[in-house]
Amino acid sequence: MADETKVVDTEEVKTTEPETKQEEKKAEVDYKAEYEKLLKDQQKLKEATDKACSEAASWKKQLREKQTEAERAEAERAEKEAATMAELERYRTESRINGYKTKLLECGYDLKTAESMAGALPEGINDDFFANQKAFLDGQKKTIEAELLNKQPGLSNGKGLTQSDIDDADVKAFRAAFGLK
Numbered sequence: 001m002a003d004e005t006k007v008v009d010t011e012e013v014k015t016t017e018p019e020t021k022q023e024e025k026k027a028e029v030d031y032k033a034e035y036e037k038l039l040k041d042q043q044k045l046k047e048a049t050d051k052a053c054s055e056a057a058s059w060k061k062q063l064r065e066k067q068t069e070a071e072r073a074e075a076e077r078a079e080k081e082a083a084t085m086a087e088l089e090r091y092r093t094e095s096r097i098n099g100y101k102t103k104l105l106e107c108g109y110d111l112k113t114a115e116s117m118a119g120a121l122p123e124g125i126n127d128d129f130f131a132n133q134k135a136f137l138d139g140q141k142k143t144i145e146a147e148l149l150n151k152q153p154g155l156s157n158g159k160g161l162t163q164s165d166i167d168d169a170d171v172k173a174f175r176a177a178f179g180l181k
Helices: 002-068 070-107 111-120 127-151 163-177
Strands: none
Touching: 070 111, 070 127
16 A cells, blocks of 8 residues: 555656646746737827827817917917016016125125025015114124123233233232132
8 A cells, every 4th residue: 555655646746747837838928928918008008198199289280270360479478478477586586685695794694604594584574684683793793702801811901011910910820720819
C-alpha cells in the first residue's frame, strides 16, 4: 500500500506541474489580450475627444459667422475692456505698494524690509497709520538713547573732568570688580 501512495503522489505532482505552466502561458496570453483591449479603448476615447473638440470648434465658427458685425465688435470691445481693467488694477496695486514703501522708508526701515512690508500691508491703510508708526519709532529711539546715556559711567553735568575724577573712576572700577563699594 505504501508503494501505491508514492505512485499516486508522484502522479499528482507530475500533473500539477504542467497545469501550472499551462496556466502561466494562459495568463500571459490574457495579459496581452487585455493590453490590446486597453489600447483599443484608449484609441476610441482619443477619437471621441478629438471629435468633441472639432465639433465645439465648428459650433464656435458657426456662431461667429451668424453674429453680426456689431455683435463681433461688441464682443471684442468687452474683451479689450476686461484686459484694460485688469491692467489698471495691477497699476493701482503697484502704486499703492510704492506709496507704502516710500512711507516705510521715511519711518526708518531699510529698503528690503520696506518692500517686504509694503507688499504685505492691506489696501486702505491711511496716513495716520504711518504717522503713528513714525512717532512710535521716534519714541523708542529716544528711550534707547536716554538709557544709553544714563548707563555711561563718568559723565558729569557740564563740568570738565579732572585728574582726580579719572583716578576715582579707576578706583571705583577696581572696587566694583571685586564686589566692593
